[in-house]
Amino acid sequence: MMSSDGRRDQIRESRKMLKDPSAIDSRRQARILVVDDEPRMLDSLQMLLTRMGYEADTASGGKPACQMLAKRQYDLALLDLRMDDLNGHQVMRFMADRDIATSIVVVSGETTFTSVSTALRRGAEDYIKKPFAPEELSTTIARVLLKRQMEREHIMLHERLQKSSVLHRYIVNSSPDIVFMLDREGCFTFVNNKAEALLGYHRKDLVGKHFRNVLEPDELARLKESTRGFDKGNCTIRNIEIDIRPRGDKHATRHFELTVFPITRGTFSTGGEAQKNAMLADKSTHQALDSQDFIGIYGTARDITERKEAEDFINFQAYHDLLTRLPNRALFKDRLNMAIAQCRRRQNRLAVLFLDLDRFKVVNDTLGHAMGDRLLQSVALRLQKCLREGDTLSRFGGDEFVLLLPEISGREDARQVARKVINVLKEPFMLAEHEAFVGVSVGIAVFPEAGTNMEQLIQNADIAMYHVKGRGKEGYQFFSDSMVVNASNRLEIERDMRKALDNGEFRVYYQPQISSTTGEIIGVEALVRWHHPTRGILYPGQFIPLAEETRLIVDISEWVLRNACIEVKRWLDGGYGNIRLAVNFAMAQIEHPQFVPMLTSMLEELQFPPENLEIELTENMIMTDLDSLVGKLREIAGYGVTIAIDDFGTGYSSLSCLNRLPINTLKVDKTFVQDIQDNDEACIVNAIISMAHGLKLNIVAEGVETSTQLEYLKKLGCQEIQGFYFSEARPADEAVQMIAQRFHKKADATT
Known part of the structure; x- marks a missing residue:
C-alpha cells in the first residue's frame, strides 16, 4: 500500500x-x-x-x-x-x-x-x-x-513498426533498382536482391567488400570523382551514369544511372529529414560539418541499358542509312560543313564526289529488290575500302553515294580516288548464283573553285556527275561553269524556270558590304537563289546564262529589284541605319526602251529612296554599247540612283570610258583578291585602287576571305569590303538580324 x-x-x-x-x-x-x-x-x-x-x-x-x-x-x-x-x-x-x-x-x-x-x-x-x-x-x-x-x-x-519493417524489406527487395549502402571506406553494408537479378552478385558476395570489386578502373574513377567531398560535408545529391559488367560475363555491359548521397550521423536521428534538407539548402552548414559526421553513402542504381540502347539506335537511325549503315544525307552535310570551316581556317582544299551507279536499275528490275539491296550493301563495302582516314562515304538515297575528301592538296588527289572507285566497282558482284556488273559515274566538285558552301559543292558535284551520264556513263568529271546548262537538262531547266516565278521559287539573298574603317554594314548586295523543288538551291551561275539566252532574265531581274526594294525599305523604316541596296542589272534590262521609266516608277510606287539604290553593271556590258548607255545612266544618276561597275579588272574598259559615265563605285573582282599574297596580283589590286582614288570613286573589294586580305586592302585605302570573311549571302530574315545586331552594338557604343 x-x-x-x-x-x-x-x-x-x-x-x-x-x-x-x-x-x-x-x-x-x-x-x-x-x-x-x-x-x-x-x-x-x-x-x-x-x-x-x-x-x-x-x-x-x-x-x-x-x-x-x-x-x-x-x-x-x-x-x-x-x-x-x-x-x-x-x-x-x-x-x-x-x-x-x-x-x-x-x-x-x-x-x-x-x-x-x-x-x-x-x-x-x-x-x-x-x-x-x-x-x-x-x-x-x-x-x-x-x-x-x-x-x-x-x-x-x-505492430506498425513490424509491418513497416516487413513492407520496407519487401519494397526495397522488389525495387526495379539496385539499392545499396556503403560505409565510409567504400565497402558494402547493404544491397538488395536486385543486384543478383541484374549483375549476378548475391548479397553475401558483396557485403563487406569494396565497390571496386564490381567496377572497371575507369568507372571506379568516375564514381570516386562524383562522390568527392561527401566526407567534407558536401551533402548534394549526385547523379552519374556508369557501366558495370555482370559477374562472369566479360563481354556484356549494362548501363546504370546512379543516384548517391552521403549518410551522416544526423540522417537517422529525430528530425533527420529536416536536418538533411537544411544541410542541402545551406552551404554554410556543409562547411560546418567535419569528416567525423560522415558515415557512408546511400545510393540507387537504375538499369538504363534498354534506354541507352534505344537512344543509340534512334541516334543511329537519325544519321545513318539502315541498309548500308553508312552516314546519311544529314550526317554527311554536317561533316561537310565542318570540313569547309576547317579548310577556310587552314587555307586548304576539299573535294566532294557524287557517285551514281550505272545499270543498277537493270539489276534491281531483273533480280528483284532483295538482290538490289544486297548489291547496294556490297557496293558500300567495296567503296569503304577506297577511303582514307577522315574521309566520309554517305548514301544519299537509291543508288546515289557521296564521298567527302577533306584536306586534299589538289585536283590530282580527287582524281586518284575517282579512278580507284571506278576500278573497284568494275569487278563483278556475286548475288546468289547470279553475276552482276555495274559501273559508276563520278562528278567532282573541289572547294573553293566549284563552290564555297555545302549546297554549292553537292549541287555542282551532282551536275558534274550528270555530265558524265550524258556522255555515255562510267567515268569521272570535274565541275566547271560550262556544265551548268548542258544539252541533257537545258529544256527541263528552261521549263522549270518559266514556272518558278509563278510558283514563288526564287528568293533574294543579301551579302553585306562592310566599311573597312568602322566595321559597320553600310550596304547589301541582292543576289538571287532558285529554290528548285527537286534540285535544291540553284545558284546564279547554274541558271542565269540560260535565263539571259531565253530573255527570262528581264522578268527575273525585275522581280529581284521589286522584292529587294520592298524588304530593304522595311529595314530602313525600322531604323536600322542608312543601308544601301546594290542590285545587279542584266544587259537585256538596260537595253529595254522603258528601262528608265520602269525603274523610276517602281521606286515611286514602293516609296524607296533613290539615293539608297545602287545598280551594278559589269565592265563588259559597258563596252558593248557605251553610247546608248551614257544617256540612260546619266538620267538615272540625275534621279539620285548611284552606279557601280562590277567585276572591274576583267574587262577592257579605258579611262576615257569611265570618265564619260556617272560612276560612283568600282568593285574589284574577287579573282584579284583571292591570291592577294602573290606580288603580281597585288600589283593589279594596287593599280585599280590607285586609279579609283585618282578618279575619286568609291572602292568595294569582292571575295575577301582572310584577315591577311582584309589588312592589305585597308592599308591601300579600300573603303568597302565584301566576302565570306564577314558573311556569305543570307536570306532576308538572317540578313536583317545581322544588321540589327551590328546597329544595336553601335548604338550601345555611342551611349
Missing part, C-alpha cells in the same frame, strides 16, 4: 494528467466493471464513476463478474476481495486462466499484507482501502487507464 505522501503525489500527478485532452478522451471511452457483494457499495461506486464521465457496469458478486468479464470487454475492474460466492482472488485467477486483459484495481476492506501482496502478484494495478476518498479513487482510475492506454499504443506502434 502507498504512504499518505505517495498518495498525495499521485493525486497531484493525476490532476495534471486529467488536464491533458488525450487523457480526457481515454476516460470518456473507458468501460469499467464494479464488482462487490454489497449493494450500497455498488450503487455508490456506479454513481461516482458516472459523475466522473465513465461508463460503469456492476456485478453483485464473483460469479456474475466472471460471466460479465467473459462476455464483454472492460478496460478496468474495481474488484472487492471479500465476497461470499467467489472472492476477488478467485476472480483474478479466472481472468488469468482465460487471458482476459482487463486492468484490475482492488477496492477492499481487507488490508493484510498477504492479501495485498497476493492481489498485486495476480495482476492488480493498485489497492484502495475501504472506506476511500473519491478523489483518491479518481486519481487511481485515471492513472491506471492512462497506463493501459500507453501500453495499448505501445503495442500498436510495435
